[in-house]
Amino acid sequence: MQAVTFQDKEKMVVKEVEDPKISEGHDMIVRITASGICGSDLHLYKGGIPLDQDYVVGHEPMGIVEETGPDVKNLQKGDRVVIPFNVSCGTCFFCKNQMESQCDESNPHTEMGGLFGFSDMFGNYPGGQAQYLRVPYADQTSFKVPEDSELEDESVLFLSDVIPxxxxxxxxxxxxxxxxxxxxxxxxxxxxxxxxxxxxxxxxxxxxxxxxxxxxxxxxxxxxxxxxxxxxxxxxxxxxxxxxxxxxxxxxxxxxxxxxxxxxxxxxxxxxxxxxxxxxxxxxxxxxxxxxxxxxxxxxxxxxxxxxxxxxxxxxxxGQAPVVHMMPKLYDMVANNRFDPTDIITHSMSLEDAPKAYDIFDKKEEGNIKAILKP
Structure with missing residues (x-):
């Protein structure tokens, strides 16, 4: 698959990488339909947080479920899902008490919770600026968009991070x-x-x-x-x-x-x-x-x-926002037109244009505020 990869300071490259695979029973594979570039991604881009070369970045994705592991109970192929940037198990003390950003099980490397697209230090979960994404703890680490929803991706994508x-x-x-x-x-x-x-x-x-x-x-x-x-x-x-x-x-x-x-x-x-x-x-x-x-x-x-x-x-x-438990309420607010989350979008670009998107975001050029990538 094609994915945005870190190569060096101020150098993101779109290249072919290995497709993600289900490795645990609670995993799912999502075909990405949209993914945002976040200000936190610039910390990676500028070298403030160490990354290995070829690491796949991105923590604001959504898409369509392609495959689920045997332990996934609430999702099936074809479901439309938004993926929060927190990786959370759903069963530890913190997840049960709406503190999912500090999940005890999602990051074996440190006491910090797991994050997509942020290196080994945050659990080693390759990110969602790609064509496909492996999502662990799928039932917990996702929000299923209602089947009757008429909202476009742009209206729900930011449930992944920006809105919560x-x-x-x-x-x-x-x-x-x-x-x-x-x-x-x-x-x-x-x-x-x-x-x-x-x-x-x-x-x-x-x-x-x-x-x-x-x-x-x-x-x-x-x-x-x-x-x-x-x-x-x-x-x-x-x-x-x-x-x-x-x-x-x-x-x-x-x-x-x-x-x-x-x-x-x-x-x-x-x-x-x-x-x-x-x-x-x-x-x-x-x-x-x-x-x-x-x-x-x-x-x-x-x-x-x-x-x-x-x-x-x-x-x-x-601290990092605990996202998952907020997503249903915030979806309802968007669906009921309490506010418009799309007015921050200034650039909608193809995945192949990610290097340019990073450059103009970093340099604050072309009136850029928020770019979304569409594989």
């Missing part, structure tokens, strides 16, 4: 809250949209890419701030919200921009990327407020603003 991750991000939001969202990529934009649904009274978006800020204002009716215009963005947000936002949601992570006045990368640094968004969040949140960390951080960090968080009674919430 954004819903997880706005979990702390209460009626009347002021919410600041750092980042206007796919997750940031969806988070802004869902913050309104959770009852936010004011939603503020921060980014430094003009077409993303324009998109946020146009589609989500938010206030926008350009991070590149003010190095002290956290202080500015605190002032303009009269003491800080109730919730600050970091949808940037370690890809954030390092302010010019901050020294970074000197000998002794023990982090990849930056914690600049966390520093901004610490200044922008009110006393007794909440900082939700959705953007990915992969290492320990120097100069973490722990003292500021402690002194001001700020609550921190973070």
């Amino acid at each position: 991750t954004s819903w997880w991000s706005v979990e702390p939001v209460k009626q009347g809250d002021t919410v600041v969202v750092l980042g206007c990529g796919p997750i940031g934009l969806m988070t802004q949209k869902l913050a309104w649904l959770k009852g936010a009274e004011r939603v503020i978006a921060v980014d430094q890419v003009q077409h993303r800020l324009d998109h946020a204002k146009r589609t989500n009716n938010v206030e926008t701030y350009d991070f590149s215009e003010n190095e002290e963005m956290g202080d500015l947000l605190n002032e303009n919200t009269k003491g800080g936002a109730d919730i600050v949601i970091d949808c940037v992570g370690m890809d954030g921009t390092v302010p010019p006045s901050v020294e970074f990368g000197s000998e002794g640094e023990n982090q990849f990327g930056t914690i600049s968004p966390l520093v901004t969040a610490s200044k922008a949140v009110r006393k007794f407020g909440t900082v939700q960390v959705t953007g990915v951080y992969g290492t320990e960090a120097n100069n973490f603003p722990l003292g500021d968080f402690f002194a001001r009674n700020v609550s921190l919430k973070m």
Whole structure:
């Protein structure tokens, strides 16, 4: 089959690889009909997370069931399924308590749960930017789209990651809250949209890419701030919200921009990327407020603003979203037109065009916000 493979830093190549096969009774094989490129994939693309050469990437897939193992009970050939980025067994303590992202059985290598397309460190599950995908724990690690659904792939694909991750991000939001969202990529934009649904009274978006800020204002009716215009963005947000936002949601992570006045990368640094968004969040949140960390951080960090968080009674919430249990409710919200998840799509491309899709996503060219690949 054809698949998107990692070859080297900033080099993804579509090439022929071995077809996946059922290796456990609970496996299924899915023929992929659509797959998204995620900001987290750029961590692989940029070399921030080590990958072996030829590793198949991608963790936002959906498609049609082609084959099932003997232990799969709830799915059959021909079913249309969305595959969450978490791999989860369904039977351990964490899976039974809606914490599927920390499944105890899906990753034999570390205590972290398994993820598709993210190397041995996350369970060694080759990803879904390919023609076919092996899905373990198939009954658990999937959402079956209702047979009578009239929704196109574009409307349900993001149940794999973007929508539930954004819903997880706005979990702390209460009626009347002021919410600041750092980042206007796919997750940031969806988070802004869902913050309104959770009852936010004011939603503020921060980014430094003009077409993303324009998109946020146009589609989500938010206030926008350009991070590149003010190095002290956290202080500015605190002032303009009269003491800080109730919730600050970091949808940037370690890809954030390092302010010019901050020294970074000197000998002794023990982090990849930056914690600049966390520093901004610490200044922008009110006393007794909440900082939700959705953007990915992969290492320990120097100069973490722990003292500021402690002194001001700020609550921190973070981690990979546990996706599976959210998917039915979120599907119903999409099916009932509570919100439109498709307005973040700017590029729909063939699998063969994946290298170009990665390049324009990384460079933020051609007005790119979200690209989906169709084998």
